[in-house]
Amino acid sequence: MPSQPVDFANDLKADFNADFAAQYDLEIKHAPDAGGHFGQFGGRFAAETLMQPLQEIEDAFFAAWADPAFHAERLDLLKNYVGRQTPLYHAKHLSAEAGGAQIYLKREDLNHTGAHKVNNTIGQALLARRMGKRKVIAETGAGQHGVATATVAAMFNMECAIYMGREDIRRQAPNVFRMKLLGAEVIPVDSGTATLKDAVNEALRVWVANCEDTYYIFGTAAGPHPFPLMVRQFHTVIGQEARAQCLAQAGRLPDVAVACVGGGSNAIGLLHPFYDDRDVRLVAVEAGGHGLKSGAHAASLAVGKPGILHGSLSYLLEDAEGQVQGTHSISAGLDYPGVGPELAAMLEAGRLQLDAATDDEALAALQLLTRCEGIIPALESSHAIAAGLRMAAEMTPDQIVLINLSGRGDKDMGTVFELLGDQIDGSVQDGGAA
Amino acid sequence: MSSSRLNALFERCRSEDRSAVIGYLTAGDPNPELSRELLLTLAAQCDLLEIGMPFSDPMADGPVIQAASERALAAGTHIDDVFALTRDVRAAHPELGIVLMGYANVPYAMGFEQFAERAQAAGVDGVLLVDIPPEEGAICDAVLRAHQLDRILLLSPTSPDARIALAGEHGSGFIYYVSLTGITGADMGDIAEIHDKVAHIQAATEMPVCVGFGIKTAAQAAEVARFADGVVVGSHFVTTVAMADDPVAALQEAAADIATAVHQARGGDAG
Numbered sequence: 235m236p237s238q239p240v241d242f243a244n245d246l247k248a249d250f251n252a253d254f255a256a257q258y259d260l261e262i263k264h265a266p267d268a269g270g271h272f273g274q275f276g277g278r279f280a281a282e283t284l285m286q287p288l289q290e291i292e293d294a295f296f297a298a299w300a301d302p303a304f305h306a307e308r309l310d311l312l313k314n315y316v317g318r319q320t321p322l323y324h325a326k327h328l329s330a331e332a333g334g335a336q337i338y339l340k341r342e343d344l345n346h347t348g349a350h351k352v353n354n355t356i357g358q359a360l361l362a363r364r365m366g367k368r369k370v371i372a373e374t375g376a377g378q379h380g381v382a383t384a385t386v387a388a389m390f391n392m393e394c395a396i397y398m399g400r401e402d403i404r405r406q407a408p409n410v411f412r413m414k415l416l417g418a419e420v421i422p423v424d425s426g427t428a429t430l431k432d433a434v435n436e437a438l439r440v441w442v443a444n445c446e447d448t449y450y451i452f453g454t455a456a457g458p459h460p461f462p463l464m465v466r467q468f469h470t471v472i473g474q475e476a477r478a479q480c481l482a483q484a485g486r487l488p489d490v491a492v493a494c495v496g497g498g499s500n501a502i503g504l505l506h507p508f509y510d511d512r513d514v515r516l517v518a519v520e521a522g523g524h525g526l527k528s529g530a531h532a533a534s535l536a537v538g539k540p541g542i543l544h545g546s547l548s549y550l551l552e553d554a555e556g557q558v559q560g561t562h563s564i565s566a567g568l569d570y571p572g573v574g575p576e577l578a579a580m581l582e583a584g585r586l587q588l589d590a591a592t593d594d595e596a597l598a599a600l601q602l603l604t605r606c607e608g609i610i611p612a613l614e615s616s617h618a619i620a621a622g623l624r625m626a627a628e629m630t631p632d633q634i635v636l637i638n639l640s641g642r643g644d645k646d647m648g649t650v651f652e653l654l655g656d657q658i659d660g661s662v663q664d665g666g667a668a
Numbered sequence: 669m670s671s672s673r674l675n676a677l678f679e680r681c682r683s684e685d686r687s688a689v690i691g692y693l694t695a696g697d698p699n700p701e702l703s704r705e706l707l708l709t710l711a712a713q714c715d716l717l718e719i720g721m722p723f724s725d726p727m728a729d730g731p732v733i734q735a736a737s738e739r740a741l742a743a744g745t746h747i748d749d750v751f752a753l754t755r756d757v758r759a760a761h762p763e764l765g766i767v768l769m770g771y772a773n774v775p776y777a778m779g780f781e782q783f784a785e786r787a788q789a790a791g792v793d794g795v796l797l798v799d800i801p802p803e804e805g806a807i808c809d810a811v812l813r814a815h816q817l818d819r820i821l822l823l824s825p826t827s828p829d830a831r832i833a834l835a836g837e838h839g840s841g842f843i844y845y846v847s848l849t850g851i852t853g854a855d856m857g858d859i860a861e862i863h864d865k866v867a868h869i870q871a872a873t874e875m876p877v878c879v880g881f882g883i884k885t886a887a888q889a890a891e892v893a894r895f896a897d898g899v900v901v902g903s904h905f906v907t908t909v910a911m912a913d914d915p916v917a918a919l920q921e922a923a924a925d926i927a928t929a930v931h932q933a934r935g936g937d938a939g
Contacts, residue, residue, distance in 0.1 A: 281798050285827070
């Protein structure tokens with residue numbers, strides 16, 4: 235195994251495709267103010283010990299973003315390592331099932347590592363390397379961000395530790411094994427509710443004590459400035475590609491763009507490039523759990539109120555005294571009580587519409603997409619599919635619903651098997667497989 | 669401007685050529701009833717008491733104070749209890765400095781106006797909100813000032829001169845210097861480095877500089893007390909209470925040890 239870090243900057247692929255790079259708009263649009271505020275949301279509500287390290291990341295990010303060499307390397311990796319661009323797929327059978335609008339799927343599940351998360355970890359790992367950090371840490375819920383972080387850490391030959399709630403480790407065993415196989419240390423978090431929010435708390439604590447040599451690869455478009463802006467910028471490749479692909483394939487923009495929302499990274503990545511296309515409705519689908527009235531859900535935007543957690547001011551599920559509430563979702567990746575501040579600002583500005591899908595609806599959407607298109611979506615993405623199907627059903631065949639298929643469902647097979655295994659086994663026997 | 673009680677307290681310590689004794693406990697740990705007795709016990713040994721407001725997600729705290737927060741919340745501690753406990757401590761100790769310490773979301777959920785009003789009525793002198801740095805002070809500074817509550821700001825080993833100046837500009841009461849880059853209850857950093865940084869901050873600001881995070885023994889408290897304007901001990905007291913069969917007696921002893929060490933720190937060798 236090579237132990238020498240490879241100098242990628244001097245090793246750009248000879249076949250680096252200028253046309254590929256040219257499709258992306260690198261201008262930072264709808265930027266927050268200098269303090270990272272999107273309207274009243276966002277900011278940098280961090281302990282003093284983190285203020286200087288965060289400032290250093292902000293400075294490094296803006297310097298990198300202005301440096302063509304950074305983008306040359308980043309986009310080269312996105313093309314030749316991640317496999318971008320990802321396809322936009324006209325799901326004709328799913329559209330027929332909906333019986334209304336045409337459904338197009340942005341296939342982020344086809345990225346290397348199986349989800350959109352790697353767009354961000356490539357960018358932040360490059361930043362960490364520019365800053366001279368040797369170790370990276372990350373929090374993870376479903377394990378997709380953990381896997382994406384462990385993957386780039388393996389490639390960049392960096393030490394890597396992933397913090398993950400004990401409950402999520404149980405739910406997402408295959409991803410835990412993948413991370414370990416990639417050489418990362420997976421550290422269980424038992425505090426609080428032992429899920430994603432507690433993993434963030436623990437990663438922040440560890441980072442505070444080790445910021446000299448350690449970079450924290452934050453996994454969603456939330457947290458203290460500059461993370462919401464930076465993570466958004468690394469993910470806008472999703473929406474920029476989808477916008478151009480939709481124009482090329484259908485000759486027009488979609489009527490609706492739909493994405494699931496936990497912290498909001500795939501949503502902001504898909505939706506933000508449509509921000510100024512005023513005729514495109516932007517819809518965020520939250521985890522409805524057992525239903526929004528049940529109290530067992532993760533719908534921060536729909537049910538929460540503004541609050542301060544993990545470094546920024548945004549919508550938060552909390553009790554009357556500001557104690558953060560436990561959340562519930564069938565999908566670990568949406569099981570988070572907060573949400574990115576820019577989505578909160580877009581909601582307040584009337585530029586974002588909300589929807590929710592319950593556990594059952596997500597599970598049904600997963601089965602439907604699998605059966606009619608041969609695509610097994612992640613449980614997170616299945617929420618967007620469920621809501622997108624409902625919307626499409628009420629639209630006309632000349633209209634377009636664009637759905638972000640943010641990840642593939644392999645990691646969820648354990649959960650799905652627990653819930654559906656008997657039925658599926660039964661159908662095999664009925665079919666006379668034996 | 670600063671609360672007259674905090675000013676008087678640090679003035680008194682200066683005239684006695686000693687560091688202020690500052691103790692921390694989480695309100696409501698392990699339950700509101702016993703917490704009252706513990707806070708009163710600790711207050712009797714201290715110049716200034718930091719009363720922690722329990723929070724579900726204490727990001728800057730180590731396992732000890734996280735557990736204290738969890739115990740307090742599990743025992744049904746509400747913000748009303750925090751104010752009630754504070755009022756009782758104030759009634760028993762008119763001269764004591766009292767600072768409420770915690771995370772932004774608790775006062776934010778209540779509304780800073782109401783929070784400040786109730787804190788002032790309960791006899792609080794200052795408020796330390798770990799996750800509201802000077803840059804985000806717009807959401808609370810004016811309201812706290814209007815209720816004569818000092819805004820206690822933190823500085824850390826990673827704070828450059830520009831941030832020291834910022835804390836001097838926006839903070840009041842005293843500067844809380846975090847002696848290590850880490851969470852509460854970790855091991856104290858190198859004493860010579862702490863001394864240098866504290867001296868540097870003392871030269872740059874008019875406010876007293878108190879040192880906390882990681883001070884666990886009377887000997888460490890004494891070392892810090894030689895140069896700092898105040899010595900903060902928190903996790904050590906929380907652990908003492910959590911481990912003891914008789915928490916009140918154990919806390920009494922631990923607090924007396926720390927207080928004695930701080931009181932005698934400069935008399936012993938500095939004269």
